[in-house]
Amino acid sequence: MLPYGRQTIEDDDVAAVATALRDDFLTTGPRVEAFETAFAARVGARQAVACANGTAALHLAMLALDVQPGEVCIAPSITFLATANCARYVGAEVVFADVDPDSGLMTPRTLAEAIGRVGGRRLRAVLPVHLRGDVADLPGLQALAQAAGAVLVEDAPHALGGAMRFGKKNERVGDCAHSAMATFSFHPVKTIATGEGGMVATNDDQLAARLRTLRSHGMVRPEGCEPWWYEMPELGFNYRLPDILCALGLSQLGKLDRFAARRRALAARYHDRLAPLAPLVRPAASPGWSDPVLHLMVTLIDFQAAGRGRREVMETLRAQGVGTQVHYIPVHRQPYYRARYGELDLPGAEAWYARCLSLPLYPGMADTDVDRVTAALGDALG
Known part of the structure; x- marks a missing residue:
């Protein structure tokens, strides 16, 4: 049987996980940071923050932007449920954009029409999806989002490894040249697999720091405090990606x-x-x-x-x-x-x-x- 998609797991992937299992850390260990660093370098972003799955990546992006109840996010209707659901998780409303009927992508025209349906509400985020792996018109979408006072967040779980050329500039999916963040998934049918897993790429160091705090219960360890001390100034989630899955991610990223x-x-x-x-x-x-x-x-x-x-x-x-x-x-x-x-x-x-x-x-x-x-x-x- 030929499924529509499946993972490619080889002997060295298994060996990488086995080595991680024999080491000291199964949950949060050195392979998490190593995977983040390697991923950021691969996509051309300054920072990458690993998390539990692609849905968690989208949710964290909304939390990091401090999207509030009653505000609006625009998502294309042709996508997986998570692109819209992430806005509802934080109490925001969703305005659905239409798509090009032949590519399935949100376009500047369909985004402009969706912006017209926002009304008097505050538009906070626009979430284009790089459907199938093809890249949406990021410069065109960014210009419209920026004019409306909104932030662009790329939903890019289909598009890892992809490239694009806007004008005379070669770009990579995830380099965030036109967006605040780009989110990825490592579900088994995606381009690389960790079983479950996600990543948020960004060029904003403050956003990256906030993403890391929010993925770990909202906990922080203030400087100068006792070594055991931690504080939770805001509510976060347990969205961490285990070391053993990052071991698989590192091996897969190399391929x-x-x-x-x-x-x-x-x-x-x-x-x-x-x-x-x-x-x-x-x-x-x-x-x-x-x-x-x-x-x-x-x-x-x-x-x-x-x-x-x-x-x-x-x-x-x-x-x-x-x-x-x-x-x-x-x-x-x-x-x-x-x-x-x-x-x-x-x-x-x-x-x-x-x-x-x-x-x-x-x-x-x-x-x-x-x-x-x-x-x-x-x-x-x-």
């Missing part, structure tokens, strides 16, 4: 270039093998400035023209050993958000959702697996 190259090669093969299925099937659109390391191989399928429903196609593929997934159900459709904000008309998100289907993509795949998947897809669509 990022290899993983990225393999994902890019597989994506290129998909583009070639899917071409004969056009216009019925085509890969999701990639902006010209984005050089992604794709986390998801999303195809956009005209199921109506094919005369086959998505469920039927997925079940047919599964019977042939090909796993697929849908990324994502528009978050504004979720019962919680419909009850809170009512029905919304976001046609780009609806058009994306109606057509999207994620095919298997992970470094352990062989070239022939891509051929098998695309042939099976052609058969499933008749």
Whole structure:
């Protein structure tokens, strides 16, 4: 069975974890700082703060910005639940932005429309998602957010290893050249895995210090106090990432270039093998400035023209050993958000959702697996 995504764990990853298990620290130890330092260097940010998972990274970002109840955060409707939920965790309200129907990304146009729905409330944060691994228009989004008095926070768990070129400048996902923070996830299907884990990258030393305090119960140890003394001036959370998982993260980070190259090669093969299925099937659109390391191989399928429903196609593929997934159900459709904000008309998100289907993509795949998947897809669509 080919799942839509899976981790690549090798003998040296296992050995790194085994070594950590034999050392003195299982929870917070020297590998946490080592992983943070290596990650920051890899993405080009001044600081990186490890935490329990990608959702915790988003929650910490909202806490570090001191987002308050009643204030507003804007998130695209095509994303995982956590992008919107992190605002609700701190009592803020969510305004959902529409997306480009072919890339799934928030755009300056859809952000401007969402800002128009904020009304008289204070807009605090804009959270673009680098969906699939493709980078949103950061300069365009930043300009609109800044004009509205808001902070840009990149939700980048799909995009580790990706690059972009805005104008004449080469940039890396996570360098925070256009944002206050960028958040990442190390869930098993992501580009590198720690089992569960997350990271917040930033160029702001004060934000980094606050993130570290908030991930550990809000505790601080004032200078000059007794060695056992600690204080909790504000409420924090236990969002720490254990040393043993950072050992795995360090080992995986060392393979990022290899993983990225393999994902890019597989994506290129998909583009070639899917071409004969056009216009019925085509890969999701990639902006010209984005050089992604794709986390998801999303195809956009005209199921109506094919005369086959998505469920039927997925079940047919599964019977042939090909796993697929849908990324994502528009978050504004979720019962919680419909009850809170009512029905919304976001046609780009609806058009994306109606057509999207994620095919298997992970470094352990062989070239022939891509051929098998695309042939099976052609058969499933008749």
